[in-house]
Amino acid sequence: MDPDVGDARRTYLVGLLCGLWAPRKTRLSEDKASQQALTQFLDELQCNVLHARLTSGSEEIYLTNTLQDEEGGNNDETAAFLKLQKATPLTPENMSTSVQLTSALQTPLQSLYQTVHQVYAPLLLRDDARASLLSQKLKDVLLELDAGLAGTVLIQGGRDSKKAKAAPSDGSDEGLMSIATMSDEFAYWEAMQDDSRQARRAKKFSAVFDTVHQRFSAPLGDLNVDDMADLLDDASNVADDLWRLDLARDQMYPQRRMDHLLGLVTNAINTFVLAKATTLSGGEKESESNVWQAPFHAVHHVLQQGVILCEKWRNSIESLTGTLWPAHSEHAWEGPMSTQVQRVQLLSARLEQVLRVRTTYEELHALLPSRGGKNQDDELADSCFRPFERLRPLYYNAYTEPAWQRALSEFDRSLTPMETQVAVVLRERLRAVTSKPSAAARLLQRYQHLLQRPTLAQALAGERDALLAQLLVHVDQLDSDFETRKQNKKSGMHVGKTLSSGVDVIVWAHALGRRVGDMQRLARGVLTDLPALPRLSQQCEKLVAKASGLVLDRVRDWQEAMLRALDEDDDNNGGQSLRLRGRLMQIDKQSGDLVVNFSEFLVTLLRDVRQLTELSSQQTAQTGDAWVPTRVRQVAEEAEKYYRFGVTLQKVANFYNSIEAQIIDEQKPMLLDSLLAFEDAVQRPGIAQSHNQKTKSKDVTWANLDECDEYVNQLQTAADRLAAENRRFKRAHEKLGEELLALMDVDLLRYPANWKERWDEIKRSAQLTTRKQDSARTAKWFLYWDHQLYKVLESGYQLGLEMLNENLPEIKEIKTELHFPTASAALASSTSGGSILVLKPPMEELRTTYYKAMKKFVARPTKFGGFANSHVFSA
Structure with missing residues (x-):
């Protein structure tokens, strides 16, 4: 039995390679060299590298212990196992910590750049603990390596420099592989300036990009919606400038690269929407999934603005690649318009779908007959939106579209219990508008999205039929009203007081046509499956045609009337009437x-x-x-x-004609200068020099725009000055009345010092108001207020006389005591037959003090001078 069979180390490495190149059904080559290379890597401490290569069109993985690049393997995919601890034998237990897998699926250059840029540079430089282990020189070298690799990758694209000596075309797919953002495009042309053959065009392209360079390079989430819309306008202008640059034909911006550039702006819109979505409040952390938990109004705003931006950019692409550039003979766009139109439409559709999902939930939730507390609402939302929890809803990708569609289907199924409950509520509301056509139309507008859902449409089939019948009645009423008001030319169609009667009719008929057209489109979307819909559509189309015909007829009548009036003026008044x-x-x-x-x-x-x-x-x-x-x-x-x-x-x-009512009579002399200046500006509009250098009046006419401007400014200044001065005096007049009323509440007998202090303050305020006025001009105003002041003083005086004995301050302040007299005084009193008690102070002194205080109070009016007319008070 082969000793390698059942080796866990071998199984581990082969499994990693097969997983790396999945879903291709790869296998380890059975050739002797590959088997020996694997055995040597596993068993020999001195063997530190195992190089794996998967050739194009083959399913076999070949292994070697040396890193070498085969000349014939232009499309080979490679990977390498490296031992991290040279002196440690490999065992099944330490394989995951002692062996590192490094892949080079595209090119060694690409792999090195991505590894440094995405992994090691961030790990070593962003973490303070790790960064402290490196010297500043090593940090600089790492940063320089990262920047250098980035520039080289941008210039060489995705090609292997060993296999192609000539640089790829900047319009080829290879040249665009590393351009993922607008910043990459900017960096590419900046790097190309070092190439003597490309320097001139690269500098021109970079100069055009300067308009948007800074904004695209900064975080797009920092922009507001208006700024992003402006950026899209500028991006469209930049693309147009790039396309029309005065260069040789082979040096112009390539069409393939321009198509890619338009797609980068679409990506920027997506990035902007994602950034705004992550800032929505509602989730435990910032995430684009906040669109399911954040307040609906905030989500609606973000998504709606995203759709508007997509539509704006779609129009720009269609205009550039469908109209402007195909007609540019020096650099014509070839073929159909850019494919990026479809891409931005798909992004817009995704945003609309997300908005529709959230809107549907909110509308259903608002109509639930029994709603629980916040916890129950949160649980319901989590349950409904659970199909989307593993998806990035706002990031459109063609490969994730099937998963998104499955999530939508699952979401629709999860709403079935809610729709069953909401159907009951909607049924009641639809029945409530029976015989109310206008209310039925408004209800259809309000719940159009819900009524299009299959479950609700089926549950409310009868009510939808009744709703359609109501709309038919409503259109009949509108048609009848149209005919009636059309015949009655003197009334019923006035929509604006400042429009002529003919234009009034035009505006009314135009609004009616749009209203009926909107109703027809709404019914087609919501009630499309009902058999009576064609009848409604026919009636709506007839009424819209009538309204449009009336509009065109009245427009022609208005045109003829205006032209006829002009012709008559030309004949009678030289065209000047x-x-x-x-x-x-x-x-x-x-x-x-x-x-x-x-x-x-x-x-x-x-x-x-x-x-x-x-x-x-x-x-x-x-x-x-x-x-x-x-x-x-x-x-x-x-x-x-x-x-x-x-x-x-x-x-x-209007001010001139009503000034008499606005000015207080007693203040007219005080406004004399301003009144004369205003009167002079009105009656003598201009002064011109005659031939003998004497001034003469000259009327300002409508014939001279500059004179009109000067005169109107002069007149406005005079009117503003008069109005401002009148407001100031009028406010002083009102304030004086308020202060005198307050003075009347002060007890003149008991608090004479307070009364005098308030009076002095009132007098100072009045004098301050008139400090720049001649005394002759203020006499009438002050005389008026002296008479009012007389009434205030008279009121306090009479009240004081009535309460004189009880409240005279000088008497109330005297401390009066009764004393027993001394022995001699008592003897004298008894001898004379008088009282044995004595008053202190004596009665004679009290009587003198009383008469003196009373005389002082009684004589107060004769010593009061008022504002300027002392005789008013002494009379």
């Missing part, structure tokens, strides 16, 4: 109001043109100018230039 002319503003002689000479017709025309331009841009078969004739657009564009002036002037005119 519909255009701005004459003075900007003038005062009406009858009413005295300030009137702006900006035609209301032009305002309506402007809004009509804007509305029709917007609506026509939504029509796929017409351009934005189709509904607005060129002549009308020219008039509108001219009016548009002056419209902002008209708006400002109208505000000023």
Whole structure:
């Protein structure tokens, strides 16, 4: 019996090799050299290498004890076993710790680079404990080796330098094997600048990449959605610039490499969405699986933005490779558009599927008739999303698509119990909208996703039939309403106060057509299996056709009316009636109001043109100018230039016409300067120099845009100054009233010091407000407030007189005592027949103090000066 049979060491090594090259059914070669090489490696301490080679097209593994590269084996796959401990014999127990397997499945260069870059450099340099064992020189050498290998691999691609002396084409598949990110593409062209034959084009390509180099090289997760959208725009422009560079035909950016570059941007979008998903809160740790646990609104936002970015990039690829580049004769795109269109569509579809899964769960969960606590909700979510726990849902890969589809099927099956409960709730809600067509349409819109699910659609078959019947009734009502309102030209179709009647009808009919079209598309998606659906579709199509016909008819009527008005103006007024002319503003002689000479017709025309331009841009078969004739657009564009002036002037005119009501009569003299300046700006809009150097008034007209701008600014400044000053004085007026009311609450008799302190503060505030005003201009205002102050003082004075005996401060503060007199005084009192008790202080002194305090309080009004009119208080 062969002693090698049953050797666990031999079985271990052969098993590793077979597993390395699975699923190919490989086996160890039976040739003598291979068997001897394996035996020598296992048994001899001095033999440290076992080289394995699997030749192309063969299933046999050949072994040697020397590392050598066969010339004929261009597609050979190799691996090597190395002994980590030379002096230790190999045993079944130490095989896993004493032998290291190193593979070189592509090329030795690729394997070395990936091993250094992905394994040993991070292990030795990122770990502080391991890094401390290396000198700085060794660290620098390792970093230099990593960088050098990276550059060499990028330049040589996936080829073996020993087997091909010429560099591969940068448009070949081999040249793209090592380009996995945009940063790799940048590094490739930077490395190519060292090649004298490629330096010129490489520098040009690198210069074009400078626009996006920094942003693609930084973590994409640090960008917000708007920044990422801008980056996609810039990436599209960069790709276009690369394609159109002025180079020799054989030096231009290769089509295969450009196709790969467009795919790298798609990868960047995927990376961006993954980065945003990992930051969603909801899981125990940052992971893209947070899309199942994070708050729904946050997940919806991330996924929806991802879909928008995919759609944006898809449009860019289609525009570049389907329209622009095929027409570029110097460097035409050959064949169909880029295959990356399909790839970005698949990524977008995956994001939409993830969003649909999460949306379906949230909608079902919200409709559950009996919902438990948070723990039960978490358990339910874990149970439903368990099919996805081993998948990366946001990372699209064609090879993982079958597993993803199986997970979707399992997820749908897990929702069956929830759908059974939700069907009961939906049945009640659908029955509640019986005979309510509008409510039925809204319900269909709200639950469209759930009603498309097979289980719910089957459970609610009767209710869905009733819902379709409601929609038929609703469309009939809309059709009847359309005919009624179409015949009634004077009412019922006004959707905007500032639009003309014709455009009102256009807007209404256009909105009705879109509404019915949306309903038809919604019904086709949700009720597609019902037999009455074709009837609904037919009715919707007829109503949409009617609405569209009315829109086109009224557009033609509006166009004819506008052109007819322009023709009449050309005949009667030299084409100026519909255009701005004459003075900007003038005062009406009858009413005295300030009137702006900006035609209301032009305002309506402007809004009509804007509305029709917007609506026509939504029509796929017409351009934005189709509904607005060129002549009308020219008039509108001219009016548009002056419209902002008209708006400002109208505000000023409204202020001028209502200023009388806004200004307090007593404050008019205080506003005299501002009023005169404003009046002067309104009535004398401009000053010009005559030939004799004397100034004369010159009216500002609509004919000069610069003069209009200057005048409007001047008028606005004067109006703002008057309004600001009026607000300041008005606020001071209101504040003064509030302070005098508060002063009335202070007891003039008991707290005269507090009353005086409050009054002094009020007076200082009023004087501060009018410090820049002449006393003659403030006299009327102060006289008004002196009369109000008189009322405050009178109120306090009368209350004080009524309570004078009880609350006179000077008397209340006196401490009065009764004393027994001395013996001599008592004898004298008894002799004279008087009282034996005496008052201290004496009665005469108390009487004198009382009359003095009373006289002081009674005379207070005669000594009060008020704001500026002391005679008001002395009368």
